[in-house]
Amino acid sequence: MLDIGQQSLVISALVEGNSIRSVERMTSIHRDTITRLMVRVGNGCSILMDDMMRNLNCKTLQLDELWAFVGMKQKRAAQLPERGEYGDAYTFVALDAETKLVPCFHVGRRTWADTEAFILDLRSRLACRPQITTDAFQAYYPAIKAAFEGKVVCNHHESICIGA
Numbered sequence: 001m002l003d004i005g006q007q008s009l010v011i012s013a014l015v016e017g018n019s020i021r022s023v024e025r026m027t028s029i030h031r032d033t034i035t036r037l038m039v040r041v042g043n044g045c046s047i048l049m050d051d052m053m054r055n056l057n058c059k060t061l062q063l064d065e066l067w068a069f070v071g072m073k074q075k076r077a078a079q080l081p082e083r084g085e086y087g088d089a090y091t092f093v094a095l096d097a098e099t100k101l102v103p104c105f106h107v108g109r110r111t112w113a114d115t116e117a118f119i120l121d122l123r124s125r126l127a128c129r130p131q132i133t134t135d136a137f138q139a140y141y142p143a144i145k146a147a148f149e150g151k152v153v154c155n156h157h158e159s160i161c162i163g164a
Contacts, residue, residue: 011037053125056096059096059130059131061097061122061132063135063140064095064135065092067088070086091106092108111139112142
């Protein structure tokens with residue numbers, strides 16, 4: 001078991017963008033131990049986020065997706081008989097433009113279903129109807145319209161959805 005100093009060192013290195021293997025080399029702590037700590041801290045952060053990120057008064061939110069891949073890129077994953085978790089993965093992120101607070105995120109595929117799950121989670125955390133800026137991903141508008149009970153105005157030219 002790692003002491004609090006070792007745990008802090010590992011988490012700090014990971015937060016700075018170091019890979020698990022580079023943290024292993026820097027600290028002489030085995031990568032399996034680093035991974036277990038990372039999962040434990042991540043689960044704790046998730047619980048904390050779900051408990052504390054409620055009734056937020058975010059006035060201006062920016063929504064976007066970050067692309068990554070799991071195991072292999074989509075082109076190779078599509079050739080597998082059973083794709084499973086491999087291939088493209090997107091992290092949907094809501095960012096408060098004023099405070100830089102991230103009220104929620106969602107990891108999934110760039111699909112209508114994942115977009116809807118992300119927007120419903122976002123709506124459950126807000127105490128108001130914010131101005132929402134998105135890219136041109138078409139799944140946002142119906143998801144936002146449904147979550148905010150149709151009370152939105154959307155300027156398609158600038159891809160801005162505004163709570164009415």
